[in-house]
Amino acid sequence: MEVDMQLLAPLIGIQLLLMVIALIDLVRRDAGRVAGGKKWPWALGIIFINTLGPIVYFFVGRKD
Amino acid sequence: MTSYPMIRKEFHELMKTYKILIVPIVFIALMITQPITMKMLPEILANSTGLPKGTVINIPTPSAPEVLSTAISKFSSLGTFVLILVAMGTIAGEKASGVASMVFVKPVSRAKYYLAKAVTYYALTIGSMLIGIGITAYYTQLLFGQLDWAHVWLGTLIYIPNLLLVVTTTICASSFFNNAVGAGGASLLFNIVIFTVPQFLGKFLDMVSPGGLTNAAIMMIQENSTIAEAAITAVPGLAGVLTLNFVFFFMGWYLLERSEI
Numbered sequence: 001m002e003v004d005m006q007l008l009a010p011l012i013g014i015q016l017l018l019m020v021i022a023l024i025d026l027v028r029r030d031a032g033r034v035a036g037g038k039k040w041p042w043a044l045g046i047i048f049i050n051t052l053g054p055i056v057y058f059f060v061g062r063k064d
Numbered sequence: 065m066t067s068y069p070m071i072r073k074e075f076h077e078l079m080k081t082y083k084i085l086i087v088p089i090v091f092i093a094l095m096i097t098q099p100i101t102m103k104m105l106p107e108i109l110a111n112s113t114g115l116p117k118g119t120v121i122n123i124p125t126p127s128a129p130e131v132l133s134t135a136i137s138k139f140s141s142l143g144t145f146v147l148i149l150v151a152m153g154t155i156a157g158e159k160a161s162g163v164a165s166m167v168f169v170k171p172v173s174r175a176k177y178y179l180a181k182a183v184t185y186y187a188l189t190i191g192s193m194l195i196g197i198g199i200t201a202y203y204t205q206l207l208f209g210q211l212d213w214a215h216v217w218l219g220t221l222i223y224i225p226n227l228l229l230v231v232t233t234t235i236c237a238s239s240f241f242n243n244a245v246g247a248g249g250a251s252l253l254f255n256i257v258i259f260t261v262p263q264f265l266g267k268f269l270d271m272v273s274p275g276g277l278t279n280a281a282i283m284m285i286q287e288n289s290t291i292a293e294a295a296i297t298a299v300p301g302l303a304g305v306l307t308l309n310f311v312f313f314f315m316g317w318y319l320l321e322r323s324e325i
Contacts, residue, residue, distance in 0.1 A: 007100060010203065014093050021085060051093060058086050059149050 015051055022046045022054035025062070035061045070172065070180035078188060083150055087188055091196035094142050098135035099204045102126060128208035132216065133282040135200055136223060140278055144255055147230045151185050152248030155238040155320065165325050178239065178317050185231045193224055212287055215294075219284035222298045225305045226274045230255055232309050236316030239323065258308075272304025 023046055031039050042061050045053040078084040101108070109121055126134075155178075158164040167177060197220045205211045234251040241247040262273035270276050280298035283289065 007103060007207075010096055010199075011093070011100065014089055014096075018086075018089055018093075021082060025082065055086070055090060058082060062081075 018051060018054040019046055022057050026057070029062070033063050035063055067176045067180055070176050071183060074180050074184035078184060084188065087146070087150055088192040088195045090146050091139075091143065091192045092199050094146070095135045095139050095196050095200040096203055098138055099131050099200065099207050102131050102134075103207050126208065128204050128211045129215070129285055129287045131208050132201055132204050132211065133219075133285045135204070136197075136219075136285065137278065137282060139196075140226070140259070143227065144230050144259070145252070147189065147227060148234050148248050148251050148255070150188075151231050151234040152238055152251060153244035154181050154185065154235060156241050156244045156247045157238075159323075159325055160243055168325060174320050175317065178235075178320050182232070182235055182313065185235065186228055189227050189231050190224055193220065193227060214291065215284055215287050218291060218295070219281045222284055222295075222302065223278065223281035225302060225309065226277055229258075229274060229305055229309050229312070232312045232316070236312045236319065239316045239320040271300040273301070274305050274308075277301030277305050 023043070026034070026039060026042055026046065029039075031037060034042060036042075042057055046057055047053070049056075075084075106121070106123060109115075109123075155164065158167070164177075168174065197216065201211055201213070201216045230251075233254055234247065237251040237254070238244070238247040241250065259274050262269045263275050277298065280294065280301050283297060284291070284294040
Protein backbone atom coordinates (compact mmCIF):
# COMPACT_ATOMS: atom_id res chain seq x y z
CA MET A 1 0.00 0.00 0.00
CA GLU A 2 1.41 3.30 -1.01
CA VAL A 3 0.67 5.94 1.54
CA ASP A 4 0.80 9.48 0.37
CA MET A 5 3.14 11.03 2.93
CA GLN A 6 2.27 14.53 1.86
CA LEU A 7 -1.32 13.80 2.82
CA LEU A 8 -0.39 12.70 6.31
CA ALA A 9 2.24 15.37 6.95
CA PRO A 10 -0.02 17.79 8.86
CA LEU A 11 -1.28 15.04 11.18
CA ILE A 12 2.26 13.93 11.92
CA GLY A 13 3.28 17.53 12.46
CA ILE A 14 0.48 18.13 14.97
CA GLN A 15 1.33 14.90 16.77
CA LEU A 16 5.03 15.82 17.03
CA LEU A 17 4.21 19.34 18.22
CA LEU A 18 1.97 18.06 21.02
CA MET A 19 4.57 15.47 21.99
CA VAL A 20 7.42 17.98 22.17
CA ILE A 21 5.40 20.48 24.25
CA ALA A 22 4.31 17.74 26.66
CA LEU A 23 7.86 16.36 27.00
CA ILE A 24 9.35 19.81 27.63
CA ASP A 25 6.74 20.43 30.32
CA LEU A 26 7.41 17.00 31.87
CA VAL A 27 11.19 17.46 31.96
CA ARG A 28 10.96 20.86 33.63
CA ARG A 29 8.57 19.63 36.32
CA ASP A 30 9.46 18.04 39.67
CA ALA A 31 8.39 14.44 40.15
CA GLY A 32 6.25 15.52 43.09
CA ARG A 33 4.07 17.70 40.90
CA VAL A 34 3.14 14.90 38.48
CA ALA A 35 0.15 12.63 39.09
CA GLY A 36 1.34 9.33 40.53
CA GLY A 37 4.65 10.83 41.66
CA LYS A 38 6.75 9.18 38.93
CA LYS A 39 7.78 10.76 35.66
CA TRP A 40 8.82 7.80 33.50
CA PRO A 41 5.34 6.26 32.95
CA TRP A 42 4.14 9.61 31.69
CA ALA A 43 7.12 9.88 29.34
CA LEU A 44 6.29 6.45 27.89
CA GLY A 45 2.63 7.41 27.52
CA ILE A 46 3.43 10.69 25.81
CA ILE A 47 5.82 9.10 23.35
CA PHE A 48 3.98 5.89 22.48
CA ILE A 49 0.28 6.78 22.65
CA ASN A 50 -0.62 8.86 19.65
CA THR A 51 -2.16 12.29 20.26
CA LEU A 52 -4.19 11.06 23.24
CA GLY A 53 -1.08 10.54 25.39
CA PRO A 54 0.02 14.20 25.46
CA ILE A 55 -3.58 15.42 25.82
CA VAL A 56 -4.26 13.15 28.79
CA TYR A 57 -0.97 14.29 30.32
CA PHE A 58 -1.95 17.94 29.97
CA PHE A 59 -5.39 17.50 31.50
CA VAL A 60 -4.82 14.82 34.12
CA GLY A 61 -1.10 14.31 34.63
CA ARG A 62 -0.13 17.70 36.02
CA LYS A 63 -0.76 18.78 39.59
CA ASP A 64 -0.54 22.51 40.19
CA MET B 65 -10.97 49.49 32.25
CA THR B 66 -10.48 48.37 35.81
CA SER B 67 -11.14 44.73 35.00
CA TYR B 68 -8.07 44.67 32.78
CA PRO B 69 -5.70 43.17 35.41
CA MET B 70 -8.10 40.28 36.00
CA ILE B 71 -8.26 39.48 32.30
CA ARG B 72 -4.47 39.63 32.15
CA LYS B 73 -4.28 37.20 35.08
CA GLU B 74 -6.58 34.79 33.25
CA PHE B 75 -4.52 34.97 30.08
CA HIS B 76 -1.39 34.36 32.12
CA GLU B 77 -3.12 31.29 33.54
CA LEU B 78 -3.93 30.05 30.02
CA MET B 79 -0.30 30.44 29.00
CA LYS B 80 0.99 28.68 32.11
CA THR B 81 -1.26 25.67 31.62
CA TYR B 82 -0.52 25.62 27.85
CA LYS B 83 -4.27 25.74 27.19
CA ILE B 84 -3.65 28.53 24.71
CA LEU B 85 -1.61 26.04 22.62
CA ILE B 86 -3.45 22.80 23.29
CA VAL B 87 -6.96 23.91 22.43
CA PRO B 88 -6.20 25.16 18.90
CA ILE B 89 -4.04 22.09 18.20
CA VAL B 90 -6.72 19.68 19.41
CA PHE B 91 -9.37 21.50 17.38
CA ILE B 92 -7.22 21.24 14.26
CA ALA B 93 -6.50 17.58 14.93
CA LEU B 94 -10.18 16.77 15.42
CA MET B 95 -11.28 18.44 12.20
CA ILE B 96 -8.41 17.76 9.83
CA THR B 97 -8.74 13.98 10.15
CA GLN B 98 -12.02 14.17 8.22
CA PRO B 99 -10.68 15.33 4.82
CA ILE B 100 -7.73 12.94 5.18
CA THR B 101 -9.89 9.88 5.85
CA MET B 102 -12.28 10.90 3.08
CA LYS B 103 -9.38 11.15 0.65
CA MET B 104 -7.87 7.83 1.69
CA LEU B 105 -11.17 5.95 2.01
CA PRO B 106 -10.78 3.92 -1.22
CA GLU B 107 -7.31 2.78 -0.16
CA ILE B 108 -8.48 1.92 3.36
CA LEU B 109 -11.37 -0.13 1.96
CA ALA B 110 -9.13 -1.82 -0.57
CA ASN B 111 -6.86 -2.98 2.25
CA SER B 112 -9.59 -4.13 4.58
CA THR B 113 -10.04 -7.87 4.97
CA GLY B 114 -13.13 -10.00 4.55
CA LEU B 115 -14.19 -8.79 1.16
CA PRO B 116 -14.65 -11.47 -1.52
CA LYS B 117 -12.27 -11.38 -4.45
CA GLY B 118 -13.28 -9.15 -7.28
CA THR B 119 -15.42 -6.81 -5.23
CA VAL B 120 -15.80 -3.48 -6.95
CA ILE B 121 -16.39 -0.53 -4.68
CA ASN B 122 -17.33 2.65 -6.36
CA ILE B 123 -17.33 5.69 -4.14
CA PRO B 124 -18.08 9.00 -5.77
CA THR B 125 -15.60 11.67 -4.76
CA PRO B 126 -17.37 14.08 -2.41
CA SER B 127 -17.18 17.76 -3.15
CA ALA B 128 -15.11 20.08 -0.98
CA PRO B 129 -18.09 21.72 0.81
CA GLU B 130 -19.54 18.30 1.67
CA VAL B 131 -16.26 17.19 3.22
CA LEU B 132 -15.96 20.36 5.27
CA SER B 133 -19.52 20.11 6.57
CA THR B 134 -19.00 16.50 7.70
CA ALA B 135 -15.84 17.70 9.44
CA ILE B 136 -17.93 20.17 11.44
CA SER B 137 -20.67 17.69 12.30
CA LYS B 138 -18.06 15.13 13.44
CA PHE B 139 -16.32 17.83 15.44
CA SER B 140 -19.33 18.84 17.51
CA SER B 141 -19.37 15.91 19.96
CA LEU B 142 -15.64 15.59 20.64
CA GLY B 143 -15.13 19.35 20.54
CA THR B 144 -17.78 19.76 23.23
CA PHE B 145 -15.98 17.23 25.37
CA VAL B 146 -12.62 18.98 24.97
CA LEU B 147 -14.12 22.38 25.81
CA ILE B 148 -15.70 20.98 28.97
CA LEU B 149 -12.38 19.42 30.02
CA VAL B 150 -10.62 22.73 29.49
CA ALA B 151 -13.13 24.97 31.25
CA MET B 152 -14.48 22.76 34.04
CA GLY B 153 -11.84 23.62 36.63
CA THR B 154 -11.72 27.33 36.01
CA ILE B 155 -13.72 28.44 39.06
CA ALA B 156 -14.28 25.14 40.87
CA GLY B 157 -10.55 24.33 40.87
CA GLU B 158 -9.68 27.76 42.25
CA LYS B 159 -12.31 27.38 44.95
CA ALA B 160 -10.92 23.97 45.90
CA SER B 161 -7.28 25.10 45.97
CA GLY B 162 -8.00 28.33 47.82
CA VAL B 163 -6.87 30.65 45.05
CA ALA B 164 -10.37 32.12 44.80
CA SER B 165 -10.48 33.12 48.45
CA MET B 166 -7.05 34.74 48.04
CA VAL B 167 -8.36 36.72 45.09
CA PHE B 168 -11.44 37.89 46.93
CA VAL B 169 -9.38 39.20 49.86
CA LYS B 170 -8.25 41.91 47.48
CA PRO B 171 -10.77 44.55 46.35
CA VAL B 172 -11.91 42.50 43.38
CA SER B 173 -15.64 42.10 42.97
CA ARG B 174 -17.02 38.70 42.09
CA ALA B 175 -18.63 40.16 39.01
CA LYS B 176 -15.24 41.21 37.67
CA TYR B 177 -13.72 37.82 38.47
CA TYR B 178 -16.57 36.01 36.71
CA LEU B 179 -16.56 38.34 33.72
CA ALA B 180 -12.79 37.99 33.26
CA LYS B 181 -13.09 34.19 33.26
CA ALA B 182 -15.94 34.21 30.77
CA VAL B 183 -14.25 36.70 28.42
CA THR B 184 -10.96 34.78 28.37
CA TYR B 185 -12.58 31.44 27.65
CA TYR B 186 -14.82 32.95 24.99
CA ALA B 187 -11.77 34.47 23.31
CA LEU B 188 -9.90 31.16 23.50
CA THR B 189 -12.82 29.24 22.01
CA ILE B 190 -13.49 31.66 19.18
CA GLY B 191 -9.80 31.98 18.30
CA SER B 192 -9.25 28.20 18.32
CA MET B 193 -12.32 27.54 16.22
CA LEU B 194 -11.33 30.13 13.62
CA ILE B 195 -7.79 28.75 13.42
CA GLY B 196 -9.07 25.17 13.23
CA ILE B 197 -11.64 25.80 10.55
CA GLY B 198 -9.22 27.98 8.56
CA ILE B 199 -6.57 25.28 8.40
CA THR B 200 -9.08 22.48 7.75
CA ALA B 201 -10.79 24.46 4.99
CA TYR B 202 -7.47 25.27 3.36
CA TYR B 203 -6.48 21.63 3.47
CA THR B 204 -9.86 20.52 2.11
CA GLN B 205 -9.42 22.97 -0.72
CA LEU B 206 -6.02 21.47 -1.55
CA LEU B 207 -7.43 17.94 -1.63
CA PHE B 208 -10.95 18.31 -3.03
CA GLY B 209 -11.13 21.53 -4.99
CA GLN B 210 -12.39 25.05 -4.69
CA LEU B 211 -14.33 26.32 -1.66
CA ASP B 212 -16.30 29.52 -1.30
CA TRP B 213 -14.64 31.21 1.67
CA ALA B 214 -17.53 33.59 2.39
CA HIS B 215 -19.78 30.57 3.00
CA VAL B 216 -17.11 28.92 5.13
CA TRP B 217 -16.53 31.89 7.44
CA LEU B 218 -20.24 32.70 7.76
CA GLY B 219 -21.03 29.06 8.53
CA THR B 220 -18.33 29.07 11.21
CA LEU B 221 -19.71 32.27 12.73
CA ILE B 222 -23.16 30.69 12.84
CA TYR B 223 -21.72 27.62 14.53
CA ILE B 224 -19.63 29.44 17.17
CA PRO B 225 -22.56 30.32 19.56
CA ASN B 226 -22.97 26.57 20.14
CA LEU B 227 -19.42 26.34 21.42
CA LEU B 228 -19.96 29.46 23.52
CA LEU B 229 -23.01 27.77 25.05
CA VAL B 230 -20.81 24.85 26.06
CA VAL B 231 -18.32 27.23 27.70
CA THR B 232 -21.08 29.23 29.44
CA THR B 233 -22.78 26.16 30.91
CA THR B 234 -19.43 24.75 32.04
CA ILE B 235 -18.44 27.98 33.80
CA CYS B 236 -21.92 28.16 35.34
CA ALA B 237 -21.59 24.59 36.67
CA SER B 238 -18.07 25.43 37.78
CA SER B 239 -19.30 28.29 39.97
CA PHE B 240 -21.91 26.03 41.54
CA PHE B 241 -19.84 22.92 42.28
CA ASN B 242 -16.82 22.88 44.54
CA ASN B 243 -14.76 20.37 42.59
CA ALA B 244 -13.83 20.35 38.93
CA VAL B 245 -14.98 16.82 38.16
CA GLY B 246 -18.49 17.44 39.47
CA ALA B 247 -18.75 20.59 37.40
CA GLY B 248 -17.51 18.80 34.30
CA GLY B 249 -19.89 15.88 34.80
CA ALA B 250 -22.91 18.13 35.28
CA SER B 251 -22.01 20.21 32.27
CA LEU B 252 -21.45 17.15 30.10
CA LEU B 253 -24.82 15.70 31.07
CA PHE B 254 -26.58 18.98 30.36
CA ASN B 255 -24.89 19.43 27.00
CA ILE B 256 -25.70 15.91 25.86
CA VAL B 257 -29.35 16.52 26.72
CA ILE B 258 -29.58 19.96 25.11
CA PHE B 259 -27.84 18.84 21.91
CA THR B 260 -29.75 15.61 21.34
CA VAL B 261 -33.18 15.78 22.94
CA PRO B 262 -34.88 18.81 21.26
CA GLN B 263 -34.94 17.18 17.82
CA PHE B 264 -37.57 14.75 19.14
CA LEU B 265 -39.73 17.45 20.66
CA GLY B 266 -41.27 18.97 17.57
CA LYS B 267 -40.30 21.31 14.80
CA PHE B 268 -40.22 24.58 16.70
CA LEU B 269 -38.00 23.38 19.55
CA ASP B 270 -35.71 21.73 17.04
CA MET B 271 -35.35 25.01 15.18
CA VAL B 272 -34.36 27.07 18.23
CA SER B 273 -32.07 24.41 19.75
CA PRO B 274 -28.29 24.13 19.34
CA GLY B 275 -28.83 21.17 17.01
CA GLY B 276 -30.88 23.38 14.70
CA LEU B 277 -28.09 25.93 14.73
CA THR B 278 -25.57 23.23 13.75
CA ASN B 279 -27.82 22.23 10.86
CA ALA B 280 -28.05 25.85 9.71
CA ALA B 281 -24.25 26.16 9.84
CA ILE B 282 -23.85 22.95 7.83
CA MET B 283 -26.37 24.19 5.29
CA MET B 284 -24.43 27.42 4.93
CA ILE B 285 -21.15 25.56 4.39
CA GLN B 286 -22.63 23.12 1.86
CA GLU B 287 -23.31 26.03 -0.51
CA ASN B 288 -26.61 24.61 -1.72
CA SER B 289 -28.35 27.91 -1.11
CA THR B 290 -27.44 31.55 -1.33
CA ILE B 291 -25.96 33.30 1.69
CA ALA B 292 -29.21 35.18 2.39
CA GLU B 293 -31.35 32.03 2.41
CA ALA B 294 -28.99 30.15 4.69
CA ALA B 295 -28.75 33.15 7.02
CA ILE B 296 -32.54 33.26 7.40
CA THR B 297 -32.68 29.59 8.44
CA ALA B 298 -30.09 30.37 11.11
CA VAL B 299 -32.08 33.18 12.77
CA PRO B 300 -34.31 31.07 15.09
CA GLY B 301 -31.35 28.90 16.12
CA LEU B 302 -29.23 31.95 16.85
CA ALA B 303 -32.01 33.54 18.89
CA GLY B 304 -32.57 30.37 20.94
CA VAL B 305 -28.90 29.64 21.60
CA LEU B 306 -28.01 33.23 22.47
CA THR B 307 -30.95 33.36 24.91
CA LEU B 308 -29.70 30.17 26.57
CA ASN B 309 -26.24 31.75 26.70
CA PHE B 310 -27.59 34.82 28.50
CA VAL B 311 -29.65 32.75 30.94
CA PHE B 312 -26.75 30.54 31.95
CA PHE B 313 -24.30 33.43 32.06
CA PHE B 314 -26.41 35.33 34.58
CA MET B 315 -27.29 32.15 36.46
CA GLY B 316 -23.59 31.36 36.92
CA TRP B 317 -22.96 34.92 38.05
CA TYR B 318 -25.79 34.71 40.58
CA LEU B 319 -24.53 31.34 41.87
CA LEU B 320 -21.02 32.76 42.30
CA GLU B 321 -22.33 35.79 44.22
CA ARG B 322 -24.31 33.51 46.51
CA SER B 323 -21.69 30.83 47.07
CA GLU B 324 -19.52 30.88 50.18
CA ILE B 325 -15.83 30.98 49.48
